[in-house]
Amino acid sequence: MKRLTEHLIVISFDCLSALDYPILKDLPHFQELLARGSFCRHVKTIYPSVTYPCHATLVTGKYPNRHGVVNNTLLQPGRDSPDWHWHRKSVKGTTLYDEARKANMTTAALLWPVTAKADIDYNMPEIFANRPWHNQILVSLLNGTPLYQLQMNRLFGHIRKGLDQPELDDFVLESTIETIKRKPDLLLVHFTDLDTQRHYHGFASEEAHAALRRHDERLGRIIKALQDNGLYDKSTIVALGDHSALxxxxxxxxxxxxxxxxxxxxxxxxxxxxxxxxxxxxxxxxxxxxxxxxxxxxxxxxxxxxxxxxxxxxxxxxxxxxxxxxxxxxxxxxxxxxxxxxxxxxxxxxxxxxxxxxxxxxxxxxxxxxHGYSPEKADYSTIFMAAGRGIRSNVEIPSMRLIDEGPTFARLLGLTLEDTDGEPIEALLNI
Incomplete structure (x- = not known):
């Protein structure tokens, strides 16, 4: 299958909603993405619409009961802080990053859920120190790519304040910009600033709107890093949400x-x-x-x-x-x-x-x-935007499903995801 792009950059802005579109279209870097490429403001999420099942769906094209990540956390009755589906072993079958590795592509993932101990070249997994005797940095190192993470922590660890936002996303951003210098074929990045603000301040709060503006700046920094490293014209940039919120x-x-x-x-x-x-x-x-x-x-x-x-x-x-x-x-x-x-x-x-x-x-x-609500709820869609190599310009897709995004990513990289529930959105693609 013909490969449509040399570099695929997938940026997940956790909790980005279709209802954010009127704001996004007036922010300079989202505006640039929308003007250059294609988008859909009515993406149907999955059930339950929580982060870990959503992100496993994004890289498999399957519903939760088929990829196996049916909730954020494990069934551990009575435990105050249950363990999460942090590890790659929670996902049944293959993933986008597995297929990329099989095709000898270089892969990178920064705080992408359910990637602990995954076969990814540059892996900084999302995993927490969930026991009193655990150390956060050590837990991350042992479950991702140690030397890579040590370098990112040495360069940018001073930015982070534990898991607090927006400092955590600022750390992820600087690490992403540094990782782009390594020119990965597939780069998966997960930002949670907006999700955090919506949890603790409400959907349409000023804190949430401020996070949207910070995300626009983050998108702009990633675009500039691609330009600075000679990758921009060879790349496809995707910005997406995994679910909305109420x-x-x-x-x-x-x-x-x-x-x-x-x-x-x-x-x-x-x-x-x-x-x-x-x-x-x-x-x-x-x-x-x-x-x-x-x-x-x-x-x-x-x-x-x-x-x-x-x-x-x-x-x-x-x-x-x-x-x-x-x-x-x-x-x-x-x-x-x-x-x-x-x-x-x-x-x-x-x-x-x-x-x-x-x-x-x-x-x-x-x-x-x-979030976690039924995708049938009114005003509960998420959003998808893509621009660059392999993407048509100025196309608005009326509707699509979260399960379609993984197969679409695979098609861009000339790969196939096996036995998916979704289909590539060919109306987006410049085939």
């Missing part, structure tokens, strides 16, 4: 009821010793897992009663089979969708419905904005 003010804490009904057993100190049913949140949606058929019926009855009262925050209930038909985890017994203004939390203590306070958000226990 404001919320109330948390649905179903596990408090399941514990009350004896379906979750805890010690005096609150440690889970056993469970028959457990609610695993995905922010705007949630999985409910059960261990036996009798519990399924009991939970079904409980959920049906709760759903009848809108103040309980449950918009609809899917069976495991219905969830699987939407691409979510068919191993669940039920999947719940939150009503607008609500989201799900895994916590075991407190009230069933918790009204979020400023103090909650300040202490990062709760948020003002969430």
């Amino acid at each position: 404001d919320e003010s109330k948390a649905v804490q179903l596990n408090t009821l399941l514990k009350e009904k004896g379906l979750i057993t805890v010690t005096d100190r609150g440690k889970v010793t056993d469970w028959k049913a457990y609610c695993k949140g995905c922010d705007g949606s949630a999985y409910v897992y059960t261990k036996d058929p009798a519990t399924v019926q009991e939970v079904k009855s409980l959920l049906s009663k709760l759903q009848q009262d809108p103040s309980n925050g449950i918009e609809f209930i899917l069976t495991g089979e219905e969830a699987a038909a939407k691409g979510a985890d068919g191993q669940c017994s039920f999947m719940l969708e939150a009503r607008p203004g609500f989201y799900f939390k895994d916590v075991l203590d407190g009230s069933f419905i918790h009204s979020v306070t400023k103090e909650d958000v300040k202490n990062k226990r709760y948020t003002y904005g969430s």
Whole structure:
């Protein structure tokens, strides 16, 4: 298959929404991208629309239940901070970066989710120190490319303030600019500044708008780095979102009821010793897992009663089979969708419905904005922009799906992703 570009740069601006388009079209560097290339402002995300499943979809072209990353975090009942799907082994089948490596292309990934221990030439994976005895830099080094990461930390580590934003994205930006000097064939970059601001300040907050302006500056710096290194005319630049977000003010804490009904057993100190049913949140949606058929019926009855009262925050209930038909985890017994203004939390203590306070958000226990909702929700699309080699100019695609983006990237690089759910968007491509 003919290769359409020499260098593919995919920039994921986490939580970039179709609703941001009126702002983006007036920001200079996004404006340049839109003017030069093609775009779609109605990209249908996946279910659940959370970051790790979305990013696994972007590099596989598959729905979560087929690539295996069905949530951000693992099912670890009772753990205050569950482990995430950090590692490449969570993804079933091949990925865009695997196929690029097989074709002897040079690959780079900076904080791209689900890439820990992946076969990537320059790999700075997104992975957190999730145990008291862990050291953040050491955890990153051991799960990515050690010498590369040591160099990036030596050059730019002073910029970072732990995981705080916008400093983390500023560190990623400088590392990206340095990595462009190595001229990778495939470069995957993940920025989370906007997502963080929307979580803690709300969708249309001034903090979120400031993050959009910072992202425009970051895009401009990447474009300049491509020009400075003689890559600009040989490259395809993609800027995309993985999901949108919705404001919320109330948390649905179903596990408090399941514990009350004896379906979750805890010690005096609150440690889970056993469970028959457990609610695993995905922010705007949630999985409910059960261990036996009798519990399924009991939970079904409980959920049906709760759903009848809108103040309980449950918009609809899917069976495991219905969830699987939407691409979510068919191993669940039920999947719940939150009503607008609500989201799900895994916590075991407190009230069933918790009204979020400023103090909650300040202490990062709760948020003002969430994603994870059904892609069928109104005004919940994300956005896609591409320009450069292999991309047609001035084409607006009326609609596309997140599952189509991976196959489109593969086509640009002359590669094939196996057994995808999506298709290359050939209307974008200058074939």
